[in-house]
Amino acid sequence: MTGEPSPASAGKRTTLNARVERLFDHATDTRSLFLSLASGKHLRFIPGQFISITIPLGDETRSRPYSIASDPENRGPFEICFNRVEGGRGVAWLFERRVGDTFDFSGPFGAFTIDRAPEAELCFIAEGTAIAPIRPMLKRALASSPAPKIHLIYAAPDHEHILYAAELNALARTADFSYETAIKPPEQIYDALFALAQARWVTRDANRTRHFYICGVGKGVIRLRDLLRGAGYERRSVHYEQW
Numbered sequence: 001m002t003g004e005p006s007p008a009s010a011g012k013r014t015t016l017n018a019r020v021e022r023l024f025d026h027a028t029d030t031r032s033l034f035l036s037l038a039s040g041k042h043l044r045f046i047p048g049q050f051i052s053i054t055i056p057l058g059d060e061t062r063s064r065p066y067s068i069a070s071d072p073e074n075r076g077p078f079e080i081c082f083n084r085v086e087g088g089r090g091v092a093w094l095f096e097r098r099v100g101d102t103f104d105f106s107g108p109f110g111a112f113t114i115d116r117a118p119e120a121e122l123c124f125i126a127e128g129t130a131i132a133p134i135r136p137m138l139k140r141a142l143a144s145s146p147a148p149k150i151h152l153i154y155a156a157p158d159h160e161h162i163l164y165a166a167e168l169n170a171l172a173r174t175a176d177f178s179y180e181t182a183i184k185p186p187e188q189i190y191d192a193l194f195a196l197a198q199a200r201w202v203t204r205d206a207n208r209t210r211h212f213y214i215c216g217v218g219k220g221v222i223r224l225r226d227l228l229r230g231a232g233y234e235r236r237s238v239h240y241e242q243w
């Protein structure tokens with residue numbers, strides 16, 4: 001629609017202003033904010049993209065990316081979802097935002113996206129809040145015709161941090177989508193994801209046509225990427241976003 005901030009404007013650092021319409025606590029340390037543009041326009045984005053939020057801390061101004069967890073087709077407020085981080089002053093500021101508050105951001109940005117689903121089996125790997133960019137990608141892929149076969153491996157320290165579980169369960173009942181969770185202490189999460197990915201997609205068969213989307217925090221993401229590329233999957237078929 002004319003005049004709307006669009007995916008095409010990604011890269012142009014236009015500052016936009018967001019208003020907090022609603023907040024939802026998934027757990028004591030994990031929250032979603034539902035945001036509208038102060039201009040009243042609708043934010044256009046590609047599933048998987050993020051916004052870059054300007055965080056004024058007094059002694060410094062930070063810019064931190066947060067993935068858009070809702071679908072572009074949803075005409076209501078868009079959603080970001082985040083968790084507390086030890087010593088993380090930027091996200092602590094975000095937790096202090098209340099309904100009616102406004103803040104600046106730029107974007108949408110990012111190439112870790114699915115606009116049109118590839119005609120191949122799709123495999124998603126995520127931990128905790130890193131389901132945020134994958135949620136709209138998954139839904140975009142499921143809405144394509146024909147929808148590819150889709151599998152998600154999702155890890156968290158406990159069931160409370162498996163976000164959107166009811167939605168994922170509902171999708172798994174109706175579509176060619178399956179998912180499995182790994183509940184592990186934080187220090188074992190990437191070992192668990194690695195073992196599952198290896199068992200499902202490396203040692204089980206010789207199929208190397210799958211496409212992967214991996215999102216999470218730290219070096220474990222790179223280990224997963226290297227496992228899959230090293231096993232013979234095409235480099236460009238293994239997408240990842242490391243926080």
Ligand SMILES: Cc1cc2nc3c(=O)[nH]c(=O)nc-3n(C[C@H](O)[C@H](O)[C@H](O)COP(=O)(O)OP(=O)(O)OC[C@H]3O[C@@H](n4cnc5c(N)ncnc54)[C@H](O)[C@@H]3O)c2cc1C
Nearest residue numbers: 050064065066067081082083085088089090091129132243
């Ligand atoms: C493309 C992109 C998209 C992102 N989307 C999200 C999102 O949707 N939700 C979200 O919660 N975060 C997201 N992040 C991380 C976020 O931008 C911040 O890095 C995070 O909130 C910590 O910022 P801070 O300023 O509070 O702490 P900092 O002092 O900047 O960070 C401290 C440490 O926390 C680590 N870290 C970053 N994110 C997390 C996390 N979620 N959990 C645990 N440790 C973390 C960093 O690697 C860093 O080592 C994203 C990062 C990138 C690069």
